[in-house]
Amino acid sequence: MKALTYERYGGPEVVRVEDVDAPSPRDGEILIRVHASAVNTADWRIRAAAFPGILAIPGRLMFGIFSPRNPRLGSEFAGVVERVGPSARRFKPGVRVFGMATSGGATAELFAVPETGAIAEMPASLTFEEAAAVPFGALCALVFLSDYAGLKPGQKVLIAGASGGVGTYAVQIAKALGAHVTGVAGPESQDFVASLGADVTIDYRKTDLTALEGDFDVVIDTYGMISPRLSRNLLVEGGLFLPLNFGLREIGAIFLNSFRTRKIRLAVNEDRMDDMLRIADLIEAGKLRPVIDSVYPLAEAARAHRQVEARHKRGAVVLRIEGASE
Ligand SMILES: NC(=O)c1ccc[n+]([C@@H]2O[C@H](COP(=O)([O-])OP(=O)(O)OC[C@H]3O[C@@H](n4cnc5c(N)ncnc54)[C@H](OP(=O)(O)O)[C@@H]3O)[C@@H](O)[C@H]2O)c1
Numbered sequence: 001m002k003a004l005t006y007e008r009y010g011g012p013e014v015v016r017v018e019d020v021d022a023p024s025p026r027d028g029e030i031l032i033r034v035h036a037s038a039v040n041t042a043d044w045r046i047r048a049a050a051f052p053g054i055l056a057i058p059g060r061l062m063f064g065i066f067s068p069r070n071p072r073l074g075s076e077f078a079g080v081v082e083r084v085g086p087s088a089r090r091f092k093p094g095v096r097v098f099g100m101a102t103s104g105g106a107t108a109e110l111f112a113v114p115e116t117g118a119i120a121e122m123p124a125s126l127t128f129e130e131a132a133a134v135p136f137g138a139l140c141a142l143v144f145l146s147d148y149a150g151l152k153p154g155q156k157v158l159i160a161g162a163s164g165g166v167g168t169y170a171v172q173i174a175k176a177l178g179a180h181v182t183g184v185a186g187p188e189s190q191d192f193v194a195s196l197g198a199d200v201t202i203d204y205r206k207t208d209l210t211a212l213e214g215d216f217d218v219v220i221d222t223y224g225m226i227s228p229r230l231s232r233n234l235l236v237e238g239g240l241f242l243p244l245n246f247g248l249r250e251i252g253a254i255f256l257n258s259f260r261t262r263k264i265r266l267a268v269n270e271d272r273m274d275d276m277l278r279i280a281d282l283i284e285a286g287k288l289r290p291v292i293d294s295v296y297p298l299a300e301a302a303r304a305h306r307q308v309e310a311r312h313k314r315g316a317v318v319l320r321i322e323g324a325s326e
Contacts, residue, residue, distance in 0.1 A: 001019070001110050004301050005072055009049035010048065015073060022110045026112065028085060030091055031082045031084070032082065036132035036322070037078075037319045038319060040308065040316065043074060043305070055268075074108065076099075076316075077098065078096070078126075079096070080094060090116075098126075099271075101271060118272055128322070134283070137169040138169040144269065149265075151177045158216045161221065162201070162222075164222055164314070166244065170222070172288050175196075176287040182198065182199065183202070184202045190203055209225065216239060218240050226241070228250055239263070240263050242264075242265055292318055298319050
């Protein structure tokens with residue numbers, strides 16, 4: 001079968017589409033015939049060992065110190081359950097599923113994954129390409145806004161990087177939670193961010209964020225444009241800053257949390273089944289929709305990686321896998 005692989009960390013040119021052995025589902029696993037996958041910012045960071053800030057050390061420990069431990073790339077998938085391993089009971093063959101597995105290997109014609117992972121049945125209205133566009137951004141946005149921030153109806157949230165892979169889902173989920181949303185994005189993304197439901201949009205090229213004073217209950221930054229100091233100007237008393245990437249500056253701010261009325265929280269969300277089920281429910285309820293920037297055939301995966309690394313995609317970059325061997 002065809003799979004996306006890499007042997008060393010590096011630029012987009014290190015990714016290869018190769019013929020590899022097909023996996024078999026082990027105990028508790030399901031084997032998925034993948035129809036669509038995606039390239040997200042985590043896939044780019046894993047391919048390039050471009051782990052941000054202090055995540056450089058745990059990142060290398062997890063994915064391989066000098067070279068990749070798992071040569072198979074890809075974390076998001078949408079496809080059909082082909083077979084199930086012994087004792088796997090959650091899905092029957094033929095069911096359409098979508099999900100996320102940061103451990104890698106999802107960008108392949110066949111992918112074996114524990115059935116207890118971040119997997120859900122696909123909402124009937126979605127195509128495989130649409131379903132593959134959802135998990136990474138929606139899981140992160142849901143867990144940060146709903147669980148870490150406990151966002152409530154009527155609260156005000158600022159989403160920095162509102163047009164990207166996480167931001168496009170964060171805008172929609174914040175609206176679904178009843179919040180008032182301000183989205184920060186580039187000049188060409190203003191109307192797009194408003195079309196996702198943002199009440200107010202800010203162009204980061206025109207507006208100097210450091211001069212802003214805000215009354216936000218929650219500030220979430222997907223790009224790294226807001227410092228802990230700036231976040232305190234933007235938040236109300238009791239407000240919370242959630243930077244998705246963090247270094248020593250943010251860790252230093254954590255130590256001062258108990259002395260401050262405006263807090264910061266540093267976290268990494270996991271791939272959890274319950275969260276995928278909540279996302280599927282939001283889609284079924286018409287409160288969340290997939291956002292696709294572009295779709296590439298698997299053979300053009302290096303091009304997709306290059307686009308993701310440029311940091312200006314709108315939503316997700318999807319890879320079409322179906323028929324890759326034909
Ligand atoms: N902590 C965690 O658990 C966790 C989980 C998931 C992701 N992450 C991290 O979160 C980040 C989010 O990734 P993503 O997929 O949303 O990124 P993305 O798709 O690359 O989106 C980037 C966003 O930043 C904006 N942007 C680009 N250049 C900018 C600049 N110079 N100044 C200000 N804004 C700029 C883009 O706006 P325009 O295109 O409109 O210019 C876009 O809205 C990644 O770094 C990822 O590693 C962390």
